[in-house]
Amino acid sequence: MPESRPRNIPEATVARLAVYLRVLAGLADDGRSHVSSGELATAAGVNPAGLRKDLSHLGPCGVRGVGYSVAGLRDRLTETLGGARSRPCVLVGAGRLGSALADYSGFPSRGFEFVALLDTDPATVGSAVGGLTVRPVAELETVVAETRASIGVITTPAEVAQSVCDRLVTAGVRSILNFAPVALAVPAGVDVRKVDLSVELQVLAFLDQQRDTSPELGVPDVVRPLPARAGAR
Amino acid sequence: MPESRPRNIPEATVARLAVYLRVLAGLADDGRSHVSSGELATAAGVNPAGLRKDLSHLGPCGVRGVGYSVAGLRDRLTETLGGARSRPCVLVGAGRLGSALADYSGFPSRGFEFVALLDTDPATVGSAVGGLTVRPVAELETVVAETRASIGVITTPAEVAQSVCDRLVTAGVRSILNFAPVALAVPAGVDVRKVDLSVELQVLAFLDQQRDTSPELGVPDVVRPLPARAGAR
DNA sequence: CCGACTTTGTTCAGGCGTTCACAAGCGGTT
DNA sequence: AACCGCTTGTGAACGCCTGAACAAAGTCGG
Known part of the structure; x- marks a missing residue:
């Protein structure tokens, strides 16, 4: 080989x-x-x-x-793409979006396993989501050290995302997936990938308006026989 | 002006x-x-x-x-970016992810309003999420016609995403945000934007492995004083 | 054994996006 | 009124990615 x-x-x-x-x-x-x-x-x-x-x-x-x-x-x-070994992930912010991600069935088969869910809300802490119990965010450093998690997922409100990010990086996490609508500052050697749902919708709205205003042609009120594909990205 | x-x-x-x-x-x-x-x-x-x-x-x-x-x-x-007018959005697939999106507080302030949630699961239909009642997916065409929704959000399993997409397009929706892990085929004049959460994690895993295997230098176990920003994207 | 077909791997040109660097313009000050 | 510093807007170079055309290679049939 x-x-x-x-x-x-x-x-x-x-x-x-x-x-x-x-x-x-x-x-x-x-x-x-x-x-x-x-x-x-x-x-x-x-x-x-x-x-x-x-x-x-x-x-x-x-x-x-x-x-x-x-x-x-x-x-x-x-x-x-990273081997078949299971990669432990820590998720911070067990709100609706965080819970949905933790419970997403597509991740385990790809080698991603959520090993801890953290949140600050006392009402949320202790509840079970997808087989895991939500733990207080104060245990962040402990959890990362125990599980040697390499990936952190941030689904917190924007105001606390940067501080959570800093704590994750200090604890040793070097890959971060950020759903909070802020640009995170990280030291060199740490990778951040951002998913911004508002931006996606806004881009669609722009394309929508562009279609309506500029060309009055090509408005298909009847679906055409699917020319393979088109605007798919 | x-x-x-x-x-x-x-x-x-x-x-x-x-x-x-x-x-x-x-x-x-x-x-x-x-x-x-x-x-x-x-x-x-x-x-x-x-x-x-x-x-x-x-x-x-x-x-x-x-x-x-x-x-x-x-x-x-x-x-x-599309004016200040409110844009009606239809969401299909009121699972955990769909519910999280429908309840996301960041959308209304940006002019995006979910006017309908659709699902096939009889247990889900009828429940209330974020002030809306989940309706059966059979009403898709009716809902789109009533609300003149211009944006469709697909959070269904991958198997049914294409058929849902076809129905949305036929009903008149020309902008689609797809969370299902499939490449949707659409006629010309329809825009699709895809958000693939597994891919995001997989890219992070690749970068992680690349860091571990190639350069043994630059492994900061102590956070540096934040040089403005770095890998943020 | 040989020829033709199919499909990969590569090379080349084109377009797009990003970055740097500089000229133009405006406000504040003397 | 004129100067100076600051910031925008733009022009050009660089690099990356995308899309198409061509050569290499392997298989199937005769």
């Missing part, structure tokens, strides 16, 4: 690799043994050539004239 | 404009009257020059030597 090539892979490519991995997992469940780049691309919603370029970062992993081995490519992607 | 210039604004810029708008709203609440691009940029987590370039798409809206009028820029961004 040639060791994986840890050349720097563009972040946009990494995000797509994760999508390919999920599609492959579904194909494997269906008993498929091989896939072509074209089929994989349509299922993932991307261009076939782009998909092949993404996969080329891992070195040759397909067979010309045949396609890709579903199981083989799946295992290779799994290894590239 | 010069009419807004509907030149095509890059989508990445639109997403950042939404962030600026939120920051400006906070500054306005604090009673600030003017801001410089530098201050706005740090609060939004971007480069000052990039911020000015983003704003340049709206035409000149600042005063040289002084900065930007908080209220003026806020109003201008509000108008550019």
